[in-house]
Amino acid sequence: MPTRPNQHDLEDISRAKFRLCLPRKWVVRDKSNDYGIDLEVEIFDNDGNSTGIFFWVQIKATDSNKPKRILNVSFSLDTLNYYKTLDVPVLLARYSANLDSFYIKWISNIDLFFAKKNAESFRIKLNEDNLWSTDTSSSIENYLFKVRAFKHGNFAFPIPISIHVNQEDVKGDLSSIFHNKLKKTLNKFKEFVLVTKSENALFSVTFEKNSLIIAPPEFSGCWFHNLDKRKDEEFIEGLSADVLIGIAICLLNANKNDIGASIIFKAGLSERLVMRQEVFTSVFQGLLNSSYQDETIEIAGKLLDNQSMEATAVTQLNIAFLANNNKSKIKSYEKFLKQRLDKAVNDNKNVSIGICHYNLGNYYSHIHEFTFAVKHYNLCRKYAPIYLNHEYYFSELASVLFRSEKYSISATLYKCSLDIKDNSKVKGLFGDALMFSGRYKQAISTFEEYLKQAENPIDEFFLKLICLKALCTKFEIEKQTRKEKDALKYYESVFENINVDDDSFDIFLKVLDLDFLYHSAWYNMGELLIRKNLNENATICFLMSALINHGDIEAWINSTIGSMSSEEYIKLLPSIIRTAFFFNKEDYLVELYSHLESSGQKEMIFDLSKFIDTILSVSSEKKERPTMRILNEQNRFTEIDDLIRKLKDK
Numbered sequence: 001m002p003t004r005p006n007q008h009d010l011e012d013i014s015r016a017k018f019r020l021c022l023p024r025k026w027v028v029r030d031k032s033n034d035y036g037i038d039l040e041v042e043i044f045d046n047d048g049n050s051t052g053i054f055f056w057v058q059i060k061a062t063d064s065n066k067p068k069r070i071l072n073v074s075f076s077l078d079t080l081n082y083y084k085t086l087d088v089p090v091l092l093a094r095y096s097a098n099l100d101s102f103y104i105k106w107i108s109n110i111d112l113f114f115a116k117k118n119a120e121s122f123r124i125k126l127n128e129d130n131l132w133s134t135d136t137s138s139s140i141e142n143y144l145f146k147v148r149a150f151k152h153g154n155f156a157f158p159i160p161i162s163i164h165v166n167q168e169d170v171k172g173d174l175s176s177i178f179h180n181k182l183k184k185t186l187n188k189f190k191e192f193v194l195v196t197k198s199e200n201a202l203f204s205v206t207f208e209k210n211s212l213i214i215a216p217p218e219f220s221g222c223w224f225h226n227l228d229k230r231k232d233e234e235f236i237e238g239l240s241a242d243v244l245i246g247i248a249i250c251l252l253n254a255n256k257n258d259i260g261a262s263i264i265f266k267a268g269l270s271e272r273l274v275m276r277q278e279v280f281t282s283v284f285q286g287l288l289n290s291s292y293q294d295e296t297i298e299i300a301g302k303l304l305d306n307q308s309m310e311a312t313a314v315t316q317l318n319i320a321f322l323a324n325n326n327k328s329k330i331k332s333y334e335k336f337l338k339q340r341l342d343k344a345v346n347d348n349k350n351v352s353i354g355i356c357h358y359n360l361g362n363y364y365s366h367i368h369e370f371t372f373a374v375k376h377y378n379l380c381r382k383y384a385p386i387y388l389n390h391e392y393y394f395s396e397l398a399s400v401l402f403r404s405e406k407y408s409i410s411a412t413l414y415k416c417s418l419d420i421k422d423n424s425k426v427k428g429l430f431g432d433a434l435m436f437s438g439r440y441k442q443a444i445s446t447f448e449e450y451l452k453q454a455e456n457p458i459d460e461f462f463l464k465l466i467c468l469k470a471l472c473t474k475f476e477i478e479k480q481t482r483k484e485k486d487a488l489k490y491y492e493s494v495f496e497n498i499n500v501d502d503d504s505f506d507i508f509l510k511v512l513d514l515d516f517l518y519h520s521a522w523y524n525m526g527e528l529l530i531r532k533n534l535n536e537n538a539t540i541c542f543l544m545s546a547l548i549n550h551g552d553i554e555a556w557i558n559s560t561i562g563s564m565s566s567e568e569y570i571k572l573l574p575s576i577i578r579t580a581f582f583f584n585k586e587d588y589l590v591e592l593y594s595h596l597e598s599s600g601q602k603e604m605i606f607d608l609s610k611f612i613d614t615i616l617s618v619s620s621e622k623k624e625r626p627t628m629r630i631l632n633e634q635n636r637f638t639e640i641d642d643l644i645r646k647l648k649d650k
Contacts, residue, residue, distance in 0.1 A: 014061035014095035015039065021102060023137050031056065036079060037090070043141055053144045056088050061095040070096045071103065071126040077115060080122060083107040089147060089218045091140075094126055102132040106143070108218045111211070113225060129166075142199055146217040153256055155202055158194040159247065162201035166208035170227070171235055178207070178236075185240040192244060192263055203250070205243055212239065214246030219254045222246035222282075241272055245279060252286030261290035270295065274302045297336045330367060337363055354384020362396065370404040391420040398433065407437035424454040428461045435464060436517065441478035444468050459575035460547065460582075466572065467544045471516075480516050487515035504528065519548040523555050536566045543576065556580035557592050574615050581616055 015038060019028050025044045031037040039057040044050050060073050073094055083090045090107040103126040115122045149155055163182060165175035173181065183195050198204065206213040210228040215221030224242050244267050251260030264270055264287065273280040280303060287296040337360050344352035361376035377397045380387055387393040398413035411433035417426050431446035447465035451457050472478065491511045505528060511521040526541035539562030546555035560576050563569040580588045589612065593605050 010061045010063055010095075010097060011059070013097065014059045014093075017095060017100070018057065018059060018093055018102065021132060021137070026137075043144065051145075053141075053148060054088055055140070055144060056086075056090045057093050058090060059093045059095055061097065063097040065098040070094070070099070073124045073126070074121050075124055077112070077120060077122050080107065080110065080112065089144065092124065094130075103130040104132060104136065105130050106218065109215055109221065111213065111221075111223050113211075113223055139199075143217055146202055147219075150202060150216050150219065150254065153259075157192050157259075158190060159192065159203060160194050160196045160201045161203040161205050161243075161247070162198040163195060164198075164204060164206040164208075166206060167210070170207055171232060175207075181236050182240060182243075185236050186243065189240065189244055189267055192267055193247065203247055205246075212242060212246070214243060214250060216247075216250045216254065219250060222249045238272075241269055245269055245272065245276075245283075249279070249283050252283050252290075255286070255289075257286045257290035258292075261287050261292040261296075265292050265295050270299050273299055293332050297332050300336065301339055334360075334363060350383045351386070354380045354382070354387065357383060358387065358393075361400075365396065365400050368403070370400050373400045374404070389420070391417040391423065391426070393417075394420070395423075395426045395429070399429070402429070402433055402436070405436075407433050411437050411439070422453075424450060427453060428458055431461060432464070435468065436482075438480040438482045438516070440468055440472050440480070440516065444472065459579045463543060463572065463575055463579060464547055467540060467547060470540050471544060475512070475516075477516060482517065483514045484518070487511050487518045487521075490514060491518065491520060517548050519545040519552065519555070522548070523552070526555075526558060535562055536568050539563055539566055539569050543572070546580065550583040553580075553584050553588050553591050556584065556588055557595050560592060561595075577612055577615050581612075 015030075018039065022028060022041065025046065025048065027042040027044065029040045029042070031040050036058050037056045038059045041055050041057060042050060043053045043055075062070060064070055071094075073092065084107060092105045092107055094103040095101075096103070105124065105126060110122075110124055112122060163179055165179050168175060170178040186193060186195060193203075202216065204213075204215050206215070207227070210226060212224040212227060213221055214223075222245075224246065227239070230238065244263055248260040248263040248269070251257075251263070260283070264273065264283070273283070280299065284296065284300070287293075287299075290296075337356065341353065341356035341360065344356050357376040357380040361373045361380060364370070364373035364376060374397070377393075377400070381393070394413045394417035398410045398417065401407075401413065402410035411430060414426055414430035414433050417423070418430060427446060428450040431443050431450055434440075434443035434446055444465060447461055447468070450461060451465065491507075494507055504524070508521045508525045508528075511518050522541045522545040526538040526545065529535070529538035529541060539559055542555050542562060543559035546552055546559055549555065556576070556579075560573070560580065563573045563576055589609075593609070596602065596605050596608070
């Protein structure tokens with residue numbers, strides 16, 4: 001009879017042993033080895049009531065008798081990073097069969113700073129401090145209650161912290177002397193922190209291996225490495241300031257933005273941030289989301305004045321996130337950009353002036369102030385002609401002009417961008433500009449090239465190609481000088497006095513002869529075709545109307561329902577749904593389901609809603625923000641997003 005491998009027996013024993021270590025009132029459940037998780041533990045109080053607190057356990061068992069093997073555990077970096085993203089705390093439990101003991105460590109407290117570049121695994125080192133003892137269960141419970149308090153923000157100033165020195169000396173001072181010195185220096189921040197015992201502390205401040213580690217319960221901590229390389233002068237004062245900054249970073253990373261920002265600004269630590277670009281970068285986003293946004297913008301300006309161009313890139317990247325619906329933040333961002341422009345003008349640096357105008361152009365483009373955007377883009381190329389060598393300058397200016405309904409100029413600029421560098425996304429936008437400038441045949445060929453080239457084609461451009469090919473062939477039109485005002489005037493003069501019937505068809509043709517992209521003509525032609533039971537033709541008319549006027553939910557609903565009952569256009573249904581939802585969000589779905597219910601098709605709603613949920617779940621929507629670029633050392637404009645990724649990789 002085959003025997004089970006020894007490792008399986010060891011795993012079963014280690015699970016059973018771990019259960020025995022826990023209080024009887026706690027409930028332990030198997031986790032089916034999800035992502036290596038072995039057990040789920042739920043904590044109950046002395047009265048048998050659930051506290052609602054859980055933690056997960058991964059057990060790593062060994063029968064080795066070698067201390068080095070027992071106290072070192074190899075883990076996949078992907079797994080560790082995954083565990084760190086979980087809302088449920090994960091405990092590593094190392095079981096030594098030889099010692100019949102457990103060593104434990106919370107995954108969130110593992111510092112991955114020393115992971116080797118391109119490594120796939122990481123060795124976790126344990127020590128005797130991690131040995132399970134009679135007090136460990138109560139320590140776990142205390143820790144998890146702190147996690148809850150921290151998550152819910154149930155704390156105020158002064159924040160209780162504990163200090164641990166896990167090395168014999170720090171900068172020549174014995175650990176006990178260093179501990180007292182630091183505690184005394186931290187006293188000047190007594191409004192914000194209170195040094196106390198571990199069991200009462202919300203943050204632990206640990207010194208080991210010449211690193212400073214500030215860790216809240218379970219959330220990502222903050223590490224300052226290479227303390228031994230710091231200068232002796234004012235070492236302890238700088239370290240105490242970094243303790244406060246580290247606490248602020250942890251709070252900001254946990255979205256406790258106001259309390260984190262208040263430490264930075266009320267404790268007088270903002271100037272230290274100006275000197276520490278990498279620290280400022282890590283807290284900048286949270287500071288912007290706090291009520292200290294004006295102070296944050298001021299620091300950003302100082303950093304740009306004092307640091308290298310690389311610092312400029314990192315800072316500007318984060319400032320770009322200001323582009324949201326918060327009007328006060330948008331105004332702060334505008335003020336900041338204008339201050340940068342004023343400084344560049346005072347310094348009489350033409351390239352810097354051009355960069356500032358470019359960033360202002362992107363800013364005004366993002367908030368739909370197109371006249372100002374065009375003004376600053378034009379000033380950008382005046383002061384920094386180097387922008388004319390880069391494709392993105394033309395495509396960004398083309399985008400502004402398209403949204404200003406200057407379609408022909410927009411198409412010309414998109415073509416300039418493509419001549420410098422081919423780009424599938426720009427090609428799709430070029431096709432769109434050609435379509436709205438009346439060059440329908442050229443738009444068709446451009447959309448076809450786009451669909452062949454793009455890895456993930458945009459549904460809108462695919463649908464426009466389908467409509468243009470069908471309707472331009474039907475009406476034998478290749479290009480047109482669109483007379484939008486004349487079409488509107490004619491349509492309004494005659495449409496109020498007629499009913500949608502056979503006689504109105506010629507009116508629609510007259511309107512389309514003036515402007516082939518007059519959306520109301522297509523919509524009403526669709527209604528006429530429905531009455532004549534020409535449903536497939538009606539569907540393409542409704543779809544054309546919706547693609548021209550994105551906000552016409554009724555046109556989207558009619559094209560959705562029409563495609564569902566059409567053998568020819570059923571294949572368009574997923575693209576129609578995604579595009580309609582992209583432009584109209586939940587309003588489209590609410591009105592679609594309401595229409596089906598009122599038209600006696602209530603039974604369709606359940607199946608259709610499941611289908612739509614599936615369609616929408618596989619598409620991800622990216623929030624736009626202003627693009628910002630700086631001039632790098634190779635005299636090449638670099639996107640901030642690319643630069644920040646490189647910095648993070650370091």
